[in-house]
Amino acid sequence: xxxxxxxxxxxxxxxxxxxxxxxxxxxxxxxxxxxxxxxxxxxxxxxxxxxxxxxxxxxxxxxxxxxxxxxxxxxxxxxxxxxxxxxxxxxxxxxxxxxxxxxxxxxxxxxxxxxxxxxxxxxxxxxxxxxxxxxxxxxxxxxxxxxxxxxxxxxxxxxxxxxxxxxxxxxxxxxxxxxxxxxxxxxxxxxxxxxxxxxxxxxxxxxxxxxxxxxxxxxxxxxxxxxxxxxxxxxxxxxxxxxxxxxxxxxxxxxxxxxxxxxxxxxxxxxxxxxxxxxxxxxxxxxxxxxxxxxxxxxxxxxxxxxxxxxxx
Numbered sequence: 001x002x003x004x005x006x007x008x009x010x011x012x013x014x015x016x017x018x019x020x021x022x023x024x025x026x027x028x029x030x031x032x033x034x035x036x037x038x039x040x041x042x043x044x045x046x047x048x049x050x051x052x053x054x055x056x057x058x059x060x061x062x063x064x065x066x067x068x069x070x071x072x073x074x075x076x077x078x079x080x081x082x083x084x085x086x087x088x089x090x091x092x093x094x095x096x097x098x099x100x101x102x103x104x105x106x107x108x109x110x111x112x113x114x115x116x117x118x119x120x121x122x123x124x125x126x127x128x129x130x131x132x133x134x135x136x137x138x139x140x141x142x143x144x145x146x147x148x149x150x151x152x153x154x155x156x157x158x159x160x161x162x163x164x165x166x167x168x169x170x171x172x173x174x175x176x177x178x179x180x181x182x183x184x185x186x187x188x189x190x191x192x193x194x195x196x197x198x199x200x201x202x203x204x205x206x207x208x209x210x211x212x213x214x215x216x217x218x219x220x221x222x223x224x225x226x227x228x229x230x231x232x233x234x235x236x237x238x239x240x241x242x243x244x245x246x247x248x249x250x251x252x253x254x255x256x257x258x259x260x261x262x263x264x265x266x267x268x269x270x271x272x273x274x275x276x277x278x279x280x281x282x283x284x285x286x287x288x289x290x291x292x293x294x295x296x297x298x299x300x301x302x303x304x305x306x307x308x309x310x311x312x313x
Contacts, residue, residue, distance in 0.1 A: 005108075005268075006309030010040070012081050012110045012126055013303055014181075016117040017133035018063075018174045019166070020144035022187060023113040025279050026133070029296035031111060033272050034303070040107045042080065044114025046089050047073045052096025061162070063115055063169035074122040080106040081126045093152050109303060118177040128306040129211065131299060132181035136188035142197055146282060179237075182211040182302070185295055190248055198281045200248035203291035205298065206235065207242040211311065214265050214301055216244070219258050227254055228294075244298075246291040255290035262297050269304045 013030070015023045031039040047069045048062055060067050069089065076086040083106045090099040118124050118132075135143075141163065148154040154162070178184060184206035189196040207213045220230055227250030233243040263270055277293025280286060305311060 005307045007307050009083050010081060010106045010108060010110045011128050011303050011306045012077070012112065013299065014117045014127045014130045015111065015113040015133065016115070016131070016174075016177050016181070018140065018170055019115065020140055020147055021133040021135050022143070023133055025292070026131075026185075026296060026299070027111045027113050029276060029278065029292065030300050030303070031109075032278075033274055033276065033296065033300045034109050035272065038108045040080065040104060040110045042077070042088070042104065042110060042112045044068070044073060044112065044117055045093065046091045048089075048091045048098070051098060059165070061166045061169045063166050063173055065116060065119060065173060068116060070116060070119060070123075073116075074120060077110075077112060077123060077126045080104070080110050082106075096153070108307070115174060116177075118180045119173065124180050128311060129183075129299065129302045130181045131183045131185060132178045133185050134175075134178065135186055139187065139189060139197055139201070182208055183299070184208075187291070196248065198279075199287050199289040201289065201291060202248045203246040203295050205244040205246070205295070206233075207244060208235070209241070211302055212305075213242065214262060214298070216258075216261065219254075219261050227251060228258055246294055248289070248291055250290050252290065255294065258294055259297060262294075262301055266301055266304045268308060269300075272300075 015027055017023055027041060031041065045062070048067060049069050050058070050060070050067050055062060055067055062068070072089070076088055079086050085103060085105045087101045088104045089101050092099045112127070116123075118130060124130070144163070145156055145159045148159045149156060186204040186206075187201045188204065190200065190202055193200065216230055219228060220226075227247035229245045231243050231245070233241055235241045259276070263273060276296050277289045277291075278286060279289060279292060302311075
């Protein structure tokens with residue numbers, strides 16, 4: 001927990017995006033920094049109102065609000081933000097069925113990850129920090145097929161049929177939530193290695209002025225060849241935003257310099273330092289990514305600042 005914490009209620013982080021965009025990987029790294037014993041993770045998939053077979057029979061996807069208890073999610077997130085426990089529903093992804101509910105306590109930080117976390121105003125009002133993930137689409141499809149086949153009992157053909165069914169709902173319900181994020185994070189392969197899907201993926205952060213982002217100028221002076229670059233750009237709505245580019249091949253010493261700078265900007269949380277950027281690669285082996293590590297730390301920076309009372313929400 002950050003020392004000198006001012007805000008006594010839980011600090012709430014949203015990680016929203018389509019299926020298999022890396023929400024759980026980012027969340028697990030952030031929880032590791034803050035301390036798992038201080039973090040409650042709420043997965044909005046648990047608020048599915050239909051089993052997999054029921055959705056298939058009705059030709060409705062899990063991305064549709066009609067397939068989810070959005071109203072109960074609103075109630076539960078508001079209670080957790082107030083520090084109160086909830087008896088949340090459970091969706092068993094391995095079997096595709098609804099399971100018995102679980103008692104969930106609100107800890108010092110609440111991470112909400114899922115598909116529809118920003119779908120309503122009532123949900124959006126509960127967050128201190130909102131992140132939207134949108135990796136390269138070919139990369140997302142690769143991740144989804146690998147995950148759903150390995151962990152959720154699908155065949156590759158079933159995954160592709162599911163993706164076809166979801167196209168309309170993704171465009172209608174998931175992508176519009178991007179508008180409400182403070183940060184939009186995109187992982188994508190480098191141009192010279194289009195098949196890259198792991199440690200050497202580039203990361204692109206779109207930083208909106210809805211949060212006061214850290215001053216990174218001390219580590220930007222070497223320019224574009226440093227593997228870490230900040231530039232002014234236009235968002236999809238034409239508004240100016242900062243865009244932070246982190247190269248997948250950023251030098252380890254350079255990455256450490258950026259990491260050290262970020263930790264120096266939150267000295268109250270320096271005792272939380274831990275190994276960052278850990279993930280399991282497509283061969284099932286532990287791996288580390290510098291762009292992932294810095295992405296996890298950038299989001300954690302905002303959570304610490306929120307806990308210290310720097311953000312009024």
